[in-house]
Structures are given as structure tokens and as C-alpha cells.
Amino acid sequence: MRVLEAIAEMSSFSFEATNYDIGSERYLRDGTLVSEEEFDSLEKMDAIYFGAIGDPRVKPGILEKGVLLAMRARFDQYINLRPVKSWHPYVPLKQHFDFNIHFLRENTEDFYIGAGGKLVPEEMKHKMTIKRGMYTLDLKLKGKADPEDEFGFEIGILSKKGIERFADYSFKYAADNGHDKVTLVDKANVCTSIYGMQREIFQEKSDDTGIGLDFMYVDAMAMAMLVRPHTFDTVAVPNLFGDILTDLGAQLGGGLGMGASGNINPAGVSMFEPIHGSAPDIAGQGKANPFATFMAAKMMLDQLGHKEEGDMLEKVLVKSLDDGATTPDLGGALNTSRVTDYVVEQLRCL
Ligand code: IPM
Ligand code: MN
Numbered sequence: 114m115r116v117l118e119a120i121a122e123m124s125s126f127s128f129e130a131t132n133y134d135i136g137s138e139r140y141l142r143d144g145t146l147v148s149e150e151e152f153d154s155l156e157k158m159d160a161i162y163f164g165a166i167g168d169p170r171v172k173p174g175i176l177e178k179g180v181l182l183a184m185r186a187r188f189d190q191y192i193n194l195r196p197v198k199s200w201h202p203y204v205p206l207k208q209h210f211d212f213n214i215h216f217l218r219e220n221t222e223d224f225y226i227g228a229g230g231k232l233v234p235e236e237m238k239h240k241m242t243i244k245r246g247m248y249t250l251d252l253k254l255k256g257k258a259d260p261e262d263e264f265g266f267e268i269g270i271l272s273k274k275g276i277e278r279f280a281d282y283s284f285k286y287a288a289d290n291g292h293d294k295v296t297l298v299d300k301a302n303v304c305t306s307i308y309g310m311q312r313e314i315f316q317e318k319s320d321d322t323g324i325g326l327d328f329m330y331v332d333a334m335a336m337a338m339l340v341r342p343h344t345f346d347t348v349a350v351p352n353l354f355g356d357i358l359t360d361l362g363a364q365l366g367g368g369l370g371m372g373a374s375g376n377i378n379p380a381g382v383s384m385f386e387p388i389h390g391s392a393p394d395i396a397g398q399g400k401a402n403p404f405a406t407f408m409a410a411k412m413m414l415d416q417l418g419h420k421e422e423g424d425m426l427e428k429v430l431v432k433s434l435d436d437g438a439t440t441p442d443l444g445g446a447l448n449t450s451r452v453t454d455y456v457v458e459q460l461r462c463l
Contacts, residue, residue, distance in 0.1 A: 114130065115453055115457055116407055116410060116426070116453065116456055116457060116460070117130075117162075117410055119456075119457045119460040119461060120410075120414070120422050120425065120426060120460060122461070123425070123460055123461065123463060124419075124421070124422045124425065125419075125422075126414065126417075126419045126422045130162075131154075131158070133151060133155065135147055135151070135180055136164075136166060136168075136176070136180070137166075137167075137168030137170065137171050137176055137391075140171060140175070140176065140179075141168075141170060141171065146175075146176070146179035146180055146183070147179070147180055147183060147184070152184075152187055155184070155188070155382065156187075156188060156381070156382055157382075158382055159382070159417060160382065160383055160384070160385065160413050160416065160417055161184070161188075161382060161383070161384035161385070162384075162385055162386075162409065162410065162413060163181075163184075163384050163385065163386035163409075164386070164391075164406070165386070165387055165389055165390050165391040165392070165406075166180055166181055166390065166391055167390040167391040167393065168391060168393060169393050178227070182225065182227075184376070184384060185220050185221060185376050185384070186221055186227075186244075186245065188376075188378055188381055188382050188383075188384065189221065189245065189246035189247075189378050189381060190220055190221070190376035190377055190378045190381075190382075190383060190384055191219065191220050191221045191275070191278060191279065191282075191377075191378065192217055192218075192219070192220060192279070192282050192375075192376075192377040192378075192379070193216075193217070193218035193219070193220040193352075193355065193374055193375070193376050193377070194215070194216070194217060194218075194374065194375040194377055194412065195216040195217075195218055195355070195359040195362070195363075195372065195373075195374045195375075195388060196213065196214070196215055196216070196373070196408075196412075197212070197213075197214040197215075197216055197342075197359065197362030197363065197365065197366050197372070198212060198213040198214070198366050199211055199212050199213070199342075199365075199366055199367070200366055200367030200371055200434060201367075203367035203368065203371070203434065203439075203443050203444075204365065204366065204367055205364065205365070206339070206365065210341070210342050210343040211343060212342035212343040212345070212365075212366075213346070214338075214342060214345045214346065214348055214362060215286065215290065215292070215346060215347050215348065216348050216350060216355060216358065216359050216362060217279075217282065217283050217286060217347065217348065217349045217350070218350050218351075218352060218355025218356070218359060219275070219279045219349070219350070219351050219352050219355065220352060220376055221245060221275065221352070222245075222270055222271050222272060222275045222351075222352060223269050223270070223271060223307070223351040223352035223353050224267055224268075224269040224352065224353040225352040225353060225356075226243055226268070226269070226270045227241075227243060228241055228243060228252060228267070228268040228270055229265070229266060229267035229268065230254075230265070230266060231263065231264065231265050231266075232254070232256045232258070232263065232264040232265075232266065233263045233264075234258075234260045234261070234262070234263065237255065237256045237257060237258065238253065238254060238255045238256065239253070239254045239266075240252070240253050240254075241254075243270070245272075245275070247272065247274045247275065247278075248272060248274065250270070250272075252268075254266070269304060269307055269353070270307070271307045271308075271310060271311055271351070273310070273314070276310065276311050276314045276315075277314055277318075279349065280314050280315045280317075280318040280349070281318065282379070283295045283297075283315075283318075283347060283349040284318050284319065284322045284324050286347055287324050287346070287347040288322065288324060290346070290347065292324075292346035292347045293324065293325055294324060294325030294326060294327055294346070294347070295315070295319070295324060295325070295326050295327070295347045295348075295349055296326075296327045296328075296329055296334075296345055296346075296347070296348045296349070297311070297312065297315050297326060297327070297328055297329070297348075297349045297350075298329050298330075298331050298334045298348060298349070298350040298351070298354055298355075298358065299311060299312065299328070299329075299330065299331065299350075299351060299354070300330055300331050300332075300354070301328070301330070302330060307351075308351070311351070312328060315349070331350075331354040331357075331358070334348075334350075334354075334358060335357075335358065335361060338358065338361060338362060338365060339365070342365060359372065359374070359388060360372075360388065363388050363389070363405075367443070368402070368442055368443065369388065369389045369405075370387075370389060370401070370402030370404055370405055370440070370442050370443070371402070371404050371405055371408070372387065372388035372389065372405050372408075373385070373386070373387055373388065373405045373406070373407075373408035373409040373411070373412055374386055374387070374388050374409065374412075375409070375412040375413070375416060377416065383413075383416055385409040385410065385412050385413040385416070386406075386409050387405030387406045387408075387409055388405060389405055399448035399449050399450060400440055400441055400442070400448065400449065401440065401449050402439070402440040402442050402443065402449070402452075403440075403449050403452055403453055404430065404434075404439075404443075404452075407426065407430055407456060408427070408430065410426060411423045411426045411427050411430070414426065425460070425463060426460070429456055429459040429460050429463070430456065432459055433452070433455055433456050433459060436455075438451075438452055438455040438456075439452060440452055
């Protein structure tokens with residue numbers, strides 16, 4: 114917030130912030146996550162600036178599904194834009210590549226759709242309803258097996274409408290950014306149904322737009338990111354693989370503390386956040402690298418149409434890195450708050 118305030122002082126950008134008390138402390142206090150009134154009120158905002166989530170005191174999945182994934186689905190933020198670029202010299206690779214991969218992670222479907230459960234001898238059936246802005250899908254699953262057998266399942270689902278809008282966004286994004294191809298990552302050699310369908314639709318859109326399309330299997334992609342990250346520009350990736358590849362990407366670029374992300378609904382409210390979680394192991398020690406959160410602010414400024422202010426912030430962040438004004442994970446000697454002071458000071462010097 115201090116960085117955003119400094120930008121507002123220096124430019125035509127102005128904002129009014131409303132704070133929402135959402136997260137583990139509240140959950141531990143009263144067992145609630147996000148109320149209907151809060152969803153409604155958040156939906157009316159111009160943008161949501163989201164801090165990191167996760168707390169070892171809360172069972173995995175509760176905050177993730179009840180807060181973060183709920184917002185992405187509820188606000189139909191179907192694109193998760195995750196730039197992966199080289200913050201040289203803060204990169205782990207021996208060979209230096211100057212890369213800038215624009216990851217577009219589909220953000221509402223795939224194995225994140227929430228179609229999971231158990232089939233146990235007493236209850237060999239499961240009913241679920243999946244609600245998205247575009248559709249409501251009622252699913253019934255019925256099984257038959259030996260009485261001693263039990264199963265857990267998590268179904269990956271892609272809808273035709275979901276793929277189409279993802280493909281449209283990807284090709285438009287590539288065109289807007291001067292990229293001549295989209296790389297689609299999947300595992301179409303194994304999960305043939307969902308990713309085969311996705312390939313067909315992307316191919317049609319590529320033919321329509323004249324923008325190239327490359328297919329990559331996710332395992333090969335993980336490898337290629339290490340040896341030739343500079344050969345990728347717009348990369349479209351389904352939700353689960355996108356989660357994994359963008360953590361890999363964040364490390365390649367300079368560490369998890371550097372990766373930011375925008376959950377984008379081009380026609381609604383978008384939400385900006387660091388890729389990393391809440392780093393409970395270093396909580397309260399002042400060691401957390403605030404860079405990813407600042408880069409998330411840059412993405413938010415860009416999305417709100419304040420590209421100039423976004424660029425200004427990025428310039429200052431690059432300068433702070435060049436000056437070695439960093440937290441210890443990047444070899445610096447400053448704590449989180451001092452890094453923020455430094456960035457704010459640099460902004461005021463512009
Ligand atoms: C991310 C996170 C989330 C995800 C978790 C916290 C649900 O890892 O934003 O990448 O898996 O999408
Ligand atoms: Mn993740």
C-alpha cells in the first residue's frame with residue numbers, strides 16, 4: 114500500500130482502498146471465510162489486491178478453496194497472467210538467457226474445477242454441481258466394485274465455452290504483444306479427451322487468426338524451460354500444469370519472491386497477487402521479499418489503464434535490484450520494510 118500511495122502522489126493515478134479482513138486469523142477466530150456480502154462488495158471494486166494465503170494451523174485446502182479459488186471462480190477470472198522473466202543476475206541458471214515468457218494459465222477449469230470425492234462401499238455414488246459464469250453442470254457418478262474397495266477421484270473438466278474464451282484471449286494477447294505464436298502446453302498424449310478437445314479448438318483459432326500454434330507436452334515443457342526459456346513468448350497452459358510450471362518459472366526468473374500474477378476477467382473485476390504463499394516459516398521475521406507483491410501492483414496498474422505508472426514502478430524495482438536493495442533471499446541485507454522504504458524513496462526521486 115505504501116508503494117501504491119507513493120505512486121499516487123507522483124502521478125495522475127489515484128485510488129481509494131477498502132480493506133477486507135479475509136484469511137486464516139479470521140477463520141481461526143470465527144470459522145468464516147468470505148461472506149456473500151463481501152463477495153458482492155468485492156465484485157463492485159475496480160480491482161482486488163490480494164495478499165498471500167496459507168497457514169499451517171488450518172487444514173490444507175480450506176483457505177485455498179474457500180478464499181482464493183472461490184474468488185477466481187466467482188469473479189470468473191478465467192485468465193491467470195503470470196509473466197516469467199529473467200531478473201538477471203538473480204537467476205539460478207549457469208547459462209544466462211534473456212527470457213520473458215508470458216504464461217496464460219487457465220484459471221477456472223481443469224483439475225481445479227472442484228469435481229472430486231470418494232466412492233466407498235456404503236456410498237458408491239456422488240453428486241456434484243459445478244457453477245461457473247458460463248454454465249451450470251450437474252454431475253452424477255455411480256460406481257460398482259468389490260465391497261472392500263474404496264476410491265478417491267478428482268475429475269479434470271474443460272468446457273467448450275471455457276476453451277474457446279481461453280483460446281480467444283491467448284491469440285489476442287499474442288497479437289497485442291507482437292508475438293507470432295502461442296505455445297499450448299498439455300498432456301494430450303495421456304489425457305486425450307480434455308486436452309485433445311483443447312488442441313482442436315486452439316488449432317481452429319490459430320487458423321482463423323493466422324497466429325502460429327505450437328503444442329508442447331508438459332513434461333517436455335518443464336525441460337525446455339530450463340534449456341531454452343528464451344524461445345517462448347505467449348504460453349497457454351491449463352490450470353494444474355500452469356500452477357506447477359509458473360512456480361518453476363518464478364524460480365528460473367529469480368526466485369519465488371519475484372513472481373507476480375493477475376487473475377483476469379476482461380469484463381469484470383480482476384485480482385492481483387504474488388505467486389508465492391504466505392511463507393509461514395519466516396512469518397514476522399521481516400525476511401519476506403516484497404518484490405512479487407510490488408510486481409503484482411505493477412500488473413494491477415497496467416490492467417487499470419495506468420501503463421505509465423506501471424512502467425514507472427517496474428523501472429524503480431529494477432533500479433532497486435541493481436542497487437542491491439534486497440532481502441536476504443537475493444543476497445541483500447535489508448528487511449521487508451526497508452526494501453519498501455527504498456522503493457518508495459526511489460519513486461519520490463523520479
Ligand atoms: C497459486 C497457488 C494456488 C493455486 C493455491 C494457493 C490454491 O498455488 O496461485 O499458484 O494452486 O492456484
Ligand atoms: Mn501455485
